[in-house]
Amino acid sequence: xxxxxxxxxxxxxxxxxxxxxxxxxxxxxxxxxxxxxxxxxxxxxxxxxxxxxxxxxxxxxxxxxxxxxxxxxxxxxxxxxxxxxxxxxxxxxxxxxxxxxxxxxxxxxxxxxxxxxxxxxxxxxxxxxxxxxxxxxxxxxxxxxxxxxxxxxxxxxxxxxxxxxxxxxxxxxxxxxxxxxxxxxxxxxxxxxxxxxxxxxxxxxxxxxxxxxxxxxxxxxxxxxxxxxxxxxxxxxxxxxxxxxxxxxxxxxxxxxxxxxxxxxxxxxxxxxxxxxxxxxxxxxxxxxxxxxxxxxxxxxxxxxxxxxxxxxxxxxxxxxxxxxxxxxxxxxxxxxxxxxxxxxxxxxxxxxxxxxxxxxxxxxxxxxxxxxxxxxxxxxxxxxxxxxxxxxxxxxxxxxxxxxxxxxxxxxxxxxxxxxxxxxxxxxxxxxxxxxxxxx
Amino acid sequence: xxxxxxxxxxxxxxxxxxxxxxxxxxxxxxxxxxxxxxxxxxxxxxxxxxxxxxxxxxxxxxxxxxxxxxxxxxxxxxxxxxxxxxxxxxxxxxxxxxxxxxxxxxxxxxxxxxxxxxxxxxxxxxxxxxxxxxxxxxxxxxxxxxxxxxxxxxxxxxxxxxxxxxxxxxxxxxxxxxxxxxxxxxxxxxxxxxxxxxxxxxxxxxxxxxxxxxxxxxxxxxxxxxxxxxxxxxxxxxxxxxxxxxxxxxxxxxxxxxxxxxxxxxxxxxxxxxxxxxxxxxxxxxxxxxxxxxxxxxxxxxxxxxxxxxxxxxxxxxxxxxxxxxxxxxxxxxxxxxxxxxxxxxxxxxxxxxxxxxxxxxxxxxxxxxxxxxxxxxxxxxxxxxxxxxxxxxxxxxxxxxxxxxxxxxxxxxxxxxxxxxxxxxxxxxxxxxxxxxxxx
Numbered sequence: 001x002x003x004x005x006x007x008x009x010x011x012x013x014x015x016x017x018x019x020x021x022x023x024x025x026x027x028x029x030x031x032x033x034x035x036x037x038x039x040x041x042x043x044x045x046x047x048x049x050x051x052x053x054x055x056x057x058x059x060x061x062x063x064x065x066x067x068x069x070x071x072x073x074x075x076x077x078x079x080x081x082x083x084x085x086x087x088x089x090x091x092x093x094x095x096x097x098x099x100x101x102x103x104x105x106x107x108x109x110x111x112x113x114x115x116x117x118x119x120x121x122x123x124x125x126x127x128x129x130x131x132x133x134x135x136x137x138x139x140x141x142x143x144x145x146x147x148x149x150x151x152x153x154x155x156x157x158x159x160x161x162x163x164x165x166x167x168x169x170x171x172x173x174x175x176x177x178x179x180x181x182x183x184x185x186x187x188x189x190x191x192x193x194x195x196x197x198x199x200x201x202x203x204x205x206x207x208x209x210x211x212x213x214x215x216x217x218x219x220x221x222x223x224x225x226x227x228x229x230x231x232x233x234x235x236x237x238x239x240x241x242x243x244x245x246x247x248x249x250x251x252x253x254x255x256x257x258x259x260x261x262x263x264x265x266x267x268x269x270x271x272x273x274x275x276x277x278x279x280x281x282x283x284x285x286x287x288x289x290x291x292x293x294x295x296x297x298x299x300x301x302x303x304x305x306x307x308x309x310x311x312x313x314x315x316x317x318x319x320x321x322x323x324x325x326x327x328x329x330x331x332x333x334x335x336x337x338x339x340x341x342x343x344x345x346x347x348x349x350x351x352x353x354x355x356x357x358x359x360x361x362x363x364x365x366x367x368x369x370x371x372x373x374x375x376x377x378x379x380x381x382x383x384x385x386x387x388x389x390x391x392x393x394x395x396x397x398x399x400x401x402x403x404x405x406x407x408x409x410x411x412x413x414x415x416x417x418x419x420x421x422x423x424x425x426x427x428x429x430x431x432x433x434x435x436x437x438x439x440x441x
Numbered sequence: 442x443x444x445x446x447x448x449x450x451x452x453x454x455x456x457x458x459x460x461x462x463x464x465x466x467x468x469x470x471x472x473x474x475x476x477x478x479x480x481x482x483x484x485x486x487x488x489x490x491x492x493x494x495x496x497x498x499x500x501x502x503x504x505x506x507x508x509x510x511x512x513x514x515x516x517x518x519x520x521x522x523x524x525x526x527x528x529x530x531x532x533x534x535x536x537x538x539x540x541x542x543x544x545x546x547x548x549x550x551x552x553x554x555x556x557x558x559x560x561x562x563x564x565x566x567x568x569x570x571x572x573x574x575x576x577x578x579x580x581x582x583x584x585x586x587x588x589x590x591x592x593x594x595x596x597x598x599x600x601x602x603x604x605x606x607x608x609x610x611x612x613x614x615x616x617x618x619x620x621x622x623x624x625x626x627x628x629x630x631x632x633x634x635x636x637x638x639x640x641x642x643x644x645x646x647x648x649x650x651x652x653x654x655x656x657x658x659x660x661x662x663x664x665x666x667x668x669x670x671x672x673x674x675x676x677x678x679x680x681x682x683x684x685x686x687x688x689x690x691x692x693x694x695x696x697x698x699x700x701x702x703x704x705x706x707x708x709x710x711x712x713x714x715x716x717x718x719x720x721x722x723x724x725x726x727x728x729x730x731x732x733x734x735x736x737x738x739x740x741x742x743x744x745x746x747x748x749x750x751x752x753x754x755x756x757x758x759x760x761x762x763x764x765x766x767x768x769x770x771x772x773x774x775x776x777x778x779x780x781x782x783x784x785x786x787x788x789x790x791x792x793x794x795x796x797x798x799x800x801x802x803x804x805x806x807x808x809x810x811x812x813x814x815x816x817x818x819x820x821x822x823x824x825x826x827x828x829x830x831x832x833x834x835x836x837x838x839x840x841x842x843x844x845x846x847x848x849x850x851x852x853x854x855x856x857x858x859x860x861x862x863x864x865x866x867x868x869x870x871x872x873x874x875x876x877x878x879x880x881x882x
Contacts, residue, residue, distance in 0.1 A: 003623060005622040006595070006601055006604065006621070007621075007622055008596070008621065008622070009625075009632045010637055012622065012634075013657075014637060014654075017640065017654050017658075018640075021653050027639075029639070067626050117640075120637070120639075122595075125595055125596050125601065126600075128597050129598075129599045132599075152449075154449055154562050154563075154566055155566050156566070156569050156570075156764070157570075158570045158598065158600065158602075158607075159567075159600055159602030159605075160443050160563075160566065161600030162602070164447070180449065181446040181447070181448055181449070181450050184450075185446055185505075185508050193451035194454075195451055195454065195458075197780065198470070199458065199459075201771065201777075212458055213458050216457055217458075226781070227779070227780060257780065258780035259782070311761075314760040316761060319755040319756075319760040320755050320757060321597070323597070326639065327642045330643045333645075338670075339667045339668060339699035339700070340667070341699055
């Protein structure tokens with residue numbers, strides 16, 4: 001699915017033109033977000049590992065080259081030239097889990113022009129989606145801290161890869177795990193599951209469905225109790241639990257998936273507690289996102305864990321980021337796009353971050369990569385000459401980083417509402433360079 | 442990417458419980474949308490072909506079985522039982538391209554319980570996304586009929602598969618093609634491309650960039666003219682065209698990607714026409730969707746084609762559908778879920794559609810599959826006993842069907858605004874069955 005032809009046609013058309021003109025000098029592209037979506041006070045960088053895999057594997061297969069030849073869109077000698085194409089350049093990037101803001105490059109590619117151009121579409125496709133989801137999931141984590149949060153969204157994620165990568169991105173951002181089995185297998189993410197309404201419906205009696213299910217999972221059964229009547233089902237759980245206890249079987253929890261989740265949880269908690277089932281947990285799901293989590297947590301609903309699906313996986317209130325991958329320098333000369341509303345800051349850039357005494361973020365400076373600026377530089381070298389220049393962090397380490405980053409956010413930025421934007425200062429050097437380039441054209 | 446473990450853990454947990462109880466009778470599941478999103482007056486069915494491929498290939502590989510064994514979550518004899526699992530059931534579905542409405546099943550699976558249960562997550566993942574995109578793209582087609590519309594959205598689609606399947610779904614709904622090369626290769630969709638800002642920026646002079654590009658595409662070059670100053674660039678195109686004409690090179694078109702697209706197009710059209718370039722087309726892109734298309738078309742902006750990206754591929758104003766896959770019958774007995782706000786109509790159902798004399802849709806009836814009802818039955822048999830029971834239509838045929846379906850929509854439903862909902866009547870037989878089941882529980 002991730003072959004090199006998963007790209008926009010214009011990348012190949014431009015490569016052919018570069019080839020015809022023998023243009024292949026060193027190009028510097030940066031990927032950044034122009035503007036944060038409404039209700040986003042920060043973003044969380046994610047997707048770098050998938051980008052690095054893509055770059056490491058970049059090459060045209062014999063089948064792909066044949067198809068290009070047969071398409072009759074390209075000159076034969078150009079297609080031949082693609083046979084040896086590999087990624088031989090450098091990558092500098094924000095480590096996954098890093099909090100960042102508008103205009104700050106999250107990744108820089110420095111490579112021969114044709115390589116740097118070709119990778120645009122897929123590189124953005126990966127970085128954009130994982131960052132989108134990690135940023136949304138981080139808001140859920142802030143809304144319900146120290147709570148079991150499980151990605152439930154495969155079915156309405158946009159395709160297979162979105163299902164897998166949203167499991168990864170949400171775990172990175174602090175979720176506890178995912179329901180998606182393949183994400184568990186591929187990324188080592190903890191997997192969780194309960195039962196579906198169909199399981200209850202396939203049985204003539206709800207109580208029998210519960211009993212059967214509990215017997216096959218003697219310690220782990222989470223019973224779905226809203227298929228017919230939530231509170232009546234909770235009473236059935238109480239009756240069943242004492243019956244099963246004699247056989248050494250305990251029920252782990254119940255799940256509520258419809259109605260007023262907080263209200264049902266309160267009633268169910270009372271029923272379970274009155275029945276002696278104080279250890280049985282309540283898990284809730286159904287159209288949840290950070291806003292609903294916040295309401296439920298604020299109202300002290302007795303819910304021990306949440307399944308968060310569609311709205312997280314699709315980032316439903318902001319389903320895309322206004323991101324770009326732009327040429328900032330070619331053959332040593334800075335470049336600047338000036339299209340209306342889409343002008344870019346030229347040159348190779350670095351983000352310098354300052355912290356206050358409490359360790360909270362205290363302002364960033366967007367400056368030229370070479371210059372001295374106060375603060376911690378955020379973009380780090382990860383690939384040099386097409387090869388890894390550092391060992392890759394584990395997903396667990398990325399998750400730790402994201403946790404620390406969220407902890408370092410100033411209070412207002414942690415809010416689900418729009419806050420005063422975080423201060424990202426553009427260095428005088430960068431402003432001067434932009435003015436100088438504008439005067440030239 | 443589409444292995445059988447791309448599923449929710451609970452499917453496997455339930456399968457284990459069904460296995461333990463020797464439950465594997467015939468189950469009937471239906472997939473439908475509970476409620477249309479805001480601003481949607483209809484949906485366009487898509488994704489069936491990918492579902493059929495998935496079902497045809499359904500099986501556990503040795504690696505997958507080993508992983509399940511090592512996960513220590515399942516009993517060994519259950520994992521062994523999965524080795525022979527294949528899809529052996531029946532599928533009835535709306536042909537791709539069919540217009541449908543809330544509560545109408547778009548697909549029915551009739552199969553042994555374990556098979557029908559297992560396929561839930563991925564089946565929905567495919568049908569949901571393609572239907573979402575086809576429905577959004579159809580609105581673009583209605584907003585700008587008989588206009589070149591090209592999918593430009595790979596970079597911000599949610600992952601690789603979303604990029605590919607949105608190219609397919611939008612083409613099915615009436616788009617002219619896509620920029621995504623692999624979608625062209627895989628599905629035979631026409632591919633289109635222009636140039637990026639980076640191409641212009643990599644050259645010291647915009648005019649030189651235009652010249653180089655035109656020379657490598659002597660008949661097909663579409664020049665991006667908004668990198669610095671759109672109207673100045675249009676004048677450069679005029680100067681270049683006369684110079685290239687002597688070499689037998691013609692410029693096909695220009696692309697505008699920023700600012701007020703209608704206003705720029707008018708000015709650029711004047712410049713091109715005054716320069717004798719009446720045959721050079723104007724192509725526009727940049728944050729377009731059906732609403733902006735409608736404005737541009739209504740204001741008679743002289744634009745010959747549009748690149749539609751992010752907002753179409755993510756269905757940005759409604760990034761998911763409230764779809765479900767529910768058990769409606771088990772072992773010959775109809776089933777009904779009654780969860781608050783999520784109750785379903787029980788039993789095997791069929792949609793009967795009536796047309797008026799002009800061939801326009803005149804009302805649907807949701808009835809039991811067996812009963813006699815007036816109108817054309819929409820769900821068609823496509824798989825029997827695990828094997829195709831009809832030849833698959835081509836993508837071109839699906840596209841023709843979608844075109845005819847859109848043409849048969851009553852005027853108000855074709856509007857981008859909310860219309861009076863289309864009449865979907867629930868047959869008396871179905872209401873009676875639901876009441877009867879409710880009385881039993």
